[in-house]
Amino acid sequence: MAETTDDTTPGLSPHRAAQMVEKARWAAASYATYSRREVMRVAEAVAGAAAREARRYADWAVEETGFGNADHKELKNRLCSTGLLEHYRDHDYVDFRVEPDTKTVAIPKPAGVIFALTPSTNPVCSVFYKTLIALMTRNAIVISPHPAAKACCADAARLIARAAEEAGAPDGIVQVIDEPSLPIIDAIMTSDRIDLILATGGTPMVRAAYSSGNPAIGVGPGNNPAYVDESADVAKAAERIAGSKAFDNSILCTNESAVIAHSAIAGRLASELARQGCHMLSEEERDRLEEHLFPNGKFNISLLGRPATAIAESAGIRVPRNTRVLLVPLERIGDDYRLSREKLAPVLGFYEVASREAALTAAKAMVRRSGAGHSAAIHTQDEAVVLRFAAELPVLRVAVNVGCSTGAAGFDTWLAPTMTIGTGYFGRSSVSENVGPQHLVQWTRIAYNKADDVAFGSYGGLSLPEPATRPRLPEGRIDYSFDWVGGRASAIAGEAPRPAPPSATDTDMDALKAEIRQLIAEELRAIRRGEA
Incomplete structure (x- = not known):
């Protein structure tokens, strides 16, 4: 969820920014174990919540930034929520793929933690778009909105974070920086705890993303x-x-x-x-x-x-x-x-x-x-x-x-619908097509000997093993929230902690939370010592 400091200066301190990233890393590790059915349930909940508030955020964006057309922004908000989900509904970025003709098996693996910078020109629709493509590929996302549109974007991010969590996603899967500042953006952008930067905005910002030392997808200007x-x-x-x-x-x-x-x-x-x-x-x-x-x-x-x-x-x-x-x-x-x-x-x-x-x-x-x-x-x-x-x-x-x-942009053609236009090597970008969920997932490929006398394996009926070292949400809703930054344990402000389903006892949950706290505490101590 959105984070702010307790001092008089609004915004994140470097320490709390690091905590936010670590929270995202835990959420990403947990979410990476979800089945496609669970992932789509989260994506559908987020898209529905976004579409229901499309008009309110369109009006808010115009009021806050002072430019654009609310009717058209509402359309973009819908295109980047339910429209985007429908376009990718039949795409599977969770299950492994078997290709007998080439004797290969491909296993999808999420990028991990995505740091997303969103522009003032397409503010809320970019928040919806980047969050949905991240969630459909089992990634966590930390959003840094443009300062000129920070209020509407932060509120929109909190809305879809709640929707994701209520649909079963781990706490921290969607987070937003309420008060973006250059030092904090630079600290997160250059952190080796970030796996991918998804940058949409002006040329200086895109160049900064590419020079951060982290993998980045950025775009160039149009004319x-x-x-x-x-x-x-x-x-x-x-x-x-x-x-x-x-x-x-x-x-x-x-x-x-x-x-x-x-x-x-x-x-x-x-x-x-x-x-x-x-x-x-x-x-x-x-x-x-x-x-x-x-x-x-x-x-x-x-x-x-x-x-x-x-x-x-x-x-x-x-x-x-x-x-x-x-x-x-x-x-x-x-x-x-x-x-x-x-x-x-x-x-x-x-x-x-x-x-x-x-x-x-x-x-x-x-x-x-x-x-x-x-x-x-x-x-x-x-x-x-x-x-x-x-x-x-x-x-x-x-x-x-x-x-x-x-x-x-792919909304009136069969190009991939997007708010991030890859400009390729011509435009000094790493991507040459409309950016979509396919760019936020990587594949491990199993390749058999191509010789005719070497048989290809039979993978029918098999499923990927579930990692035993990370928590995973069952059918019910378990609240994995806990005290990350000195605040309440509940994921949603003003909401009491959600009870665990009958299948998990309070003792089990207390032990699980203690184990997770210990893991994160060790990682944060390593960051402070410069060991991570």
Whole structure:
């Protein structure tokens, strides 16, 4: 559960941060022995609890951060709870797999303790998403929310921690840092008691994760081009692009940064975009907006995820009240041209090209400085165009005839649904696909001699042995909570300790808790001595 210090300064002390990690290690060791049925029961309880509160946390996130669209955040919260669970329901990351054709057996093993950093742009949905993929793979997770969204994220983490525990998960399987600070984040990130860092956020934070000395999955920034070909259904392309760029006020890193329009359809496309609530600025208004968006060459953070009308008003530009997206005609595309950079706001570049060759050149220029390995969108009926763009652009997702925001994120395509976009070696990332539970589990492979005269074993009816050295929850609910940081033993504030089921006596439980306390005490003493 969430932890705070008892002194006047909010946040964790290094000592209590170490205790939190050790609590997670015990929980992970216990949870690693669960059956798939027990794991899915926990995941279903967490997804259901998250979905039931999707709207409340959407409103809270908008209120706390000051940006985004509550309706769209509610949708993301649902997609990253029950939607995510349904996508992976038939995936098994618990049972061993037998492959007679290759004479191999694969045994899944969880990563262990995951340290998850979540962004302000997609706050609560990222908490739901990262927790669920951790739980489906039998991992413990410690969440560090962005300071700009710490209240809603911490509350959401506590909600799903309770749901997990009530469904049978060990206490400490989900924890959150209420008051994130750089020293504490650095201490946990560099701790050798963390098994994996799952980082979503700005480039400096992702680089810090990779340089921590621990295994890490981080992602790079996007700057996604959307090419509309002469063969495209122009009306549908405009509808999809406008809806995508306006989604959650363009806060997703998968949103379109600029439209690249073939000259044969550029005029029609501009008209159709106008019908979809995209207001084209004049050159004078464009230049004024550029200075407002990028003062001193850097993006104006106060405009992050703000509505198009609010951005226009703050720049002294008059636009219709129904404007969803500010459409800006680009003079060119280049590293030094600010309006061709990523814009996490409903401001969309519009660049006309004379040919497909010119379109490809422009798209390459967009992702040269920022956006490599990320995403691109293309609207066309010509598969040869799709194939060439996908082959030549240094991106790892090409969304076809769909909005890039939810298309590249896997919610309107069959890509894996995610809030963490792997950008691969192009984007200096360790993962080249949409991050999912498959990245939080590792496999031990049993491999038989491939010679025909060596028989493959018969594994039918066998099950993995249960470790005897770690506690495991039976069908009933045993409360494994105890005094970790000087507080009450109960896992949930204000709740009396839950009784053990009839199958376990009070004497048995007292002995078990004493044994666990002894194990943790020895581990913590080792940490203080620098021996662990």
